[in-house]
Amino acid sequence: MTTNKHLVASLLHTIATHTSDVNSVAFSPDRQLATASGDKTVRLWDTSDFTELSASPLVGHAYYVHCCTFSPFGTTLATCSTDGKLILWDVKSGSKVSTFQHSSKQSIRVCRFSPDSKYIVSGSDDETLALWDVTAKTLVRSYNTCHDASVVACAFTPDSTFIISGSSNGDLRVWDAKYGHGKVLTYTLEGHDLGVTSCDFSPHMKVKDSGVDGCVTYEFATSGHDNLVKIWEMTADLSCTSVVLSHKLTCKGHEGTVNFCCFSSDGNLLASASIDKTVRVWDPYCGQELCVVEGHTRYVTSCAFSSDSRLLASGSNDKLVMIWKITTQEDCIENYKEPQTAPNAKKKDAPRLIESWSAEEVGDWLQQIDLSQYKDTFVSNAIDGTELCNMTDRMLIDLGVAALGHRNKIFRCIKTTQNKPTVSRSVSNLSDNGIPDEYLCPITRELMKDPVMAEDGYTYERSAIQGWIDKGKDTSPMTSIPLKTKQLIPNRSLKMLIQHYLESGK
Structure with missing residues (x-):
């Protein structure tokens, strides 16, 4: 099935809690969201109202957290870090289930669950892949004769039979994940000229003559430092475990390294995140660009679709996570509603931007976000919409907003109301302990x-x-x-x- 409709992405919410680069985002099957950051934390969110879950934050890594991914049933979250650890977490309680580590103890850059939930694979700076049994909490095998560079990408086929991996050298390799073979089944040195950054399989499979003598064709996508997203076909002859990779098409449009790519759960959309500060959504059947998502002020490191493909999350070096609502242009026209108006605006009033609010309307807005204790102070100091949008952390303190949580809430709500990412420099450049x-x-x-x-x-x-x-x-x-x-x-x-x-x- 091909979708030829152009898509529209509208900013639904912005998360500004992390104090360093957001390196990875992932949705669970029930639309919970996980975000991993250079601030050593992983946070969990309820996307129905964007509140942080009680088990969050998950604190256990000593250095940058590079990747987070949910198990197929959403009960377990896996994270990996520069500290060389792969940690499995119970999503409900936030407790550690198990911790894995490559024998070299070098940085682990990527991890992925198998679709049948039995295994998890991890790629490391030690140039190897490791396959772990989730239930037994043991190492199944290490693919040691692997790449000649850091393994930065890996993914299971939809039937959990094979693993594909990509390295910073640009090569792609296919491995057996089911029958016990430890050697590489096939490889290509022409994945991406300047290095692979990520890979992901489409859920679609073509099966010919099912059984041990059958032939299966998979489709997967890769991204790289050559500014490209490539879509490939992988054909496996199960009778002799012979695998062939063939390049299908290339998606061109990004103006910088493409850091990440992922399919929607139905396989009908492909998203990619780039250092050109955009996320692009593609039709994976023909390579057509369907949507360019712009909003981040620095490199976009990662992206993820919700299970129903209606939400798209993006993480960036600007420390923000943005959640976008994905609709077709036709749906936007049919379901159009007037933008949010000022708190006291009447229905017949024209939509007004936050910058045009009066001081009284700002006071009412504070009451709406449950910070009414500051209403009188803001009104008496004539803080209108323009002043509100130019507010800094120091100004809020001078106005008596002493609690850091209240100041952060005000800035988050300003961004949400504006529906665009405008973060005060004095806030975005501060760590959680106030140090630049x-x-x-x-x-x-x-x-x-x-x-x-x-x-x-x-x-x-x-x-x-x-x-x-x-x-x-x-x-x-x-x-x-x-x-x-x-x-x-x-x-x-x-x-x-x-x-x-x-x-x-x-």
Whole structure:
């Protein structure tokens, strides 16, 4: 089935709770949302009202969390991190079910459950894949003769029979996940010229002559540093476990590295996230671009469809998660409703932007979001809609909004009402403890005392990055790209800024 209708994405909600890059987003079958971040946390959300679940946040990783993924039934969440750990969590209680680790203890970049829920596979900077038994909590096998670079992408076929993996070198390899073979079944060195970033299988399968002698054709998508999304066919002869990969079509449109791609649950849509700050939705049958989703102010790292394909979540280096409602242009016309108006606007009034609100309307708005205790202060200080939109963290404190949670709620509600991502610089650049984010080491998330620059262009605390190198890790902890030199250059300018920050007592 092909959908030729162009789609419309409207911003439904923005989550601004994470204090570092949002690296991964995932929906459960019942539309709960998981978000994983460089702030070492994973958070769980109820998408019916976007409240954070009681089990959230999940805290257990020591470094960046790179990936999160739900089990097929949504009862378990898997996360993996730069700390080299793959953790399985009970979604309801938030407790750890089990923790896995590659023998090398190097960063784990990606993890995926098998569709039958029996296994989970993980890819690491140690250039290997590991297949784990979820119930027995044991390592089934390690695919050691694997890639010659970090494994950054992996996925199971819809029948859980095979695994495909991709590396930062750009190659794709297919492995047996069912019959016990440990060697690679087939590979291509021409996946993506500059490196693969992600892969995902469509749920659609074509079966010819079912049984052990049958032939099955799968469809999967990959993304890469060459700015492309590619769609492939994989044909497997089950009688001899022979597998052939063939390139089907290429989706062109992104203007930068495509960090992630994923199919909708019905296989009729394909989404991709890019450093060009957009998410694009494609028709996977013909490669037609159906929608360009714009809103993030920095690289988009990940995206995910809800189980009914009506919601699309995106995560970004701007620390935000945005949830978009996906509709066709025809549905938008049929179901059109006037935009939200000011709190006291009458039905006959024309729709008004938040910037045009009076101070009294701002006061009523505060009452609507359950912060009525600040209403009189805002009104007496003539905080109208324009002033509200230009509010900073310092201004809110001066107005008597001392509680950090209340200040964050005001900023979140402003963004939701505006229906666009306008985050105050003073808020977006602060960590959860009030320290400017650029002063924190990206590995330890602690204030740096001796900041140094590595070849990847990132600044780290010297002891943290030196410890990383001393463990034999030769790739960037931020990008997984190989570090050609281990030279560390003191970042004296940043050190002076940090010292000034400490001396000023801010």
